[in-house]
Amino acid sequence: MTDNTQHIDDGKAPSDSLIESPGLYPEPRKLLSENVVDVGILKTLVKRSTISVSQFDRESVLELYKLAALLEVTEIASSHPLDGKIVITAFFEASTRTRLSFESAVLRLDGKVISIPDGRTTGTAKGESLADIGEMLNAYGDLVVMRHTETDSIEQITSKLRLPLINAGNGTGEHPTQALADWYAILKWNPQLKGETAPEKRIHLGILGTPGSMRAVRSFLDMSLLFRQGIRKISIVSEMADPLGPRLENELKESGVEWQVTNDINDVLSDVDVIYMNSIAFLGDSYRTLDSRFKLHGGSKLKPGAVVLHPLARLDELSPSLDDTKHNLYFTQAHGAVFVRQALLIATLDRFDRLPKSIPISSRSGESQEAVLKHPTESA
Numbered sequence: 001m002t003d004n005t006q007h008i009d010d011g012k013a014p015s016d017s018l019i020e021s022p023g024l025y026p027e028p029r030k031l032l033s034e035n036v037v038d039v040g041i042l043k044t045l046v047k048r049s050t051i052s053v054s055q056f057d058r059e060s061v062l063e064l065y066k067l068a069a070l071l072e073v074t075e076i077a078s079s080h081p082l083d084g085k086i087v088i089t090a091f092f093e094a095s096t097r098t099r100l101s102f103e104s105a106v107l108r109l110d111g112k113v114i115s116i117p118d119g120r121t122t123g124t125a126k127g128e129s130l131a132d133i134g135e136m137l138n139a140y141g142d143l144v145v146m147r148h149t150e151t152d153s154i155e156q157i158t159s160k161l162r163l164p165l166i167n168a169g170n171g172t173g174e175h176p177t178q179a180l181a182d183w184y185a186i187l188k189w190n191p192q193l194k195g196e197t198a199p200e201k202r203i204h205l206g207i208l209g210t211p212g213s214m215r216a217v218r219s220f221l222d223m224s225l226l227f228r229q230g231i232r233k234i235s236i237v238s239e240m241a242d243p244l245g246p247r248l249e250n251e252l253k254e255s256g257v258e259w260q261v262t263n264d265i266n267d268v269l270s271d272v273d274v275i276y277m278n279s280i281a282f283l284g285d286s287y288r289t290l291d292s293r294f295k296l297h298g299g300s301k302l303k304p305g306a307v308v309l310h311p312l313a314r315l316d317e318l319s320p321s322l323d324d325t326k327h328n329l330y331f332t333q334a335h336g337a338v339f340v341r342q343a344l345l346i347a348t349l350d351r352f353d354r355l356p357k358s359i360p361i362s363s364r365s366g367e368s369q370e371a372v373l374k375h376p377t378e379s380a
């Protein structure tokens with residue numbers, strides 16, 4: 001069997017990779033080169049459910065990121081953008097980040113949250129259908145964020161739900177807001193990837209995982225194809241014989257991006273610029289680990305400027321010895337999700353008119369005002 005660990009993980013980061021911060025917390029203002037948010041583009045999201053990455057194009061994602069970046073650097077608490085709105089978080093599968101970051105996003109915008117943190121506390125324990133729960137939720141709030149173990153849970157609940165629904169992970173299906181958060185972190189790290197990128201600046205993207213079976217990895221790959229003009233090559237590293245399935249394989253073929261599948265991390269490790277990894281998948285009726293023999297740690301021979309993303313939770317495939325290195329983009333990825341989700345909530349609930357005037361939006365062109373920055377000592 002191939003030795004995929006190769007380098008010894010002594011629990012410590014190599015001393016030459018300790019950094020002050022740029023890899024850990026890239027500056028969101030790099031995304032604000034034209035910082036007027038085009039509400040016309042974001043209006044396409046109003047009252048719309050977010051179920052799949054396939055609903056987005058690059059233009060709408062970039063506009064959402066512009067708003068997210070402005071929310072990240074602007075004092076907004078006093079504007080109460082979601083005042084009077086109730087968001088229902090309905091989680092029928094475990095979550096640390098997605099539920100809490102959505103709830104934090106709502107509460108920081110002065111909206112209200114009611115929550116099902118564990119589906120077993122609902123009528124499902126008595127055999128109630130998701131369709132009937134959907135009918136009830138229509139009366140209780142303005143938007144639903146749902147995670148469920150079953151891939152067809154979206155179809156089940158939307159048979160009766162009339163509120164906008166944000167898919168927070170459906171079985172082996174999709175996790176679209178995770179993919180939005182993933183690329184928000186990547187573009188903060190390297191804003192050149194927003195548009196046409198010179199060939200020598202394009203990245204080699206390594207994906208450690210099985211996109212065909214893991215919803216976060218699938219959504220990440222789909223979102224990556226929206227930014228294909230910044231990608232030189234995609235390498236999928238998986239122990240599965242067919243990690244993609246026919247749809248993703250076709251999409252990759254049609255994308256024009258060079259791609260390969262390998263079962264040995266050492267084939268690509270020294271060349272990849274961005275590594276996306278995950279190992280936990282909910283398959284059938286339980287959590288399983290896939291591709292967990294591929295491990296990264298402080299001793300892994302990564303390219304000097306490479307960054308690592310992981311949707312988390314992690315097991316031992318991603319060692320904490322990488323946490324304090326310049327390769328760690330995964331904490332930025334998780335932290336930035338709050339602002340991406342705030343931007344999506346504001347758009348879906350059509351609360352652009354409640355944004356502070358310090359956030360420049362297209363319908364207010366002509367009024368150029370300085371943002372009230374959270375960190376006023378930083379230069380814009």
Ligand code: CP
Nearest residue numbers: 095096097098311312
């Ligand atoms: N990334 C992610 O979905 O994390 P949680 O499972 O903790 O929500």
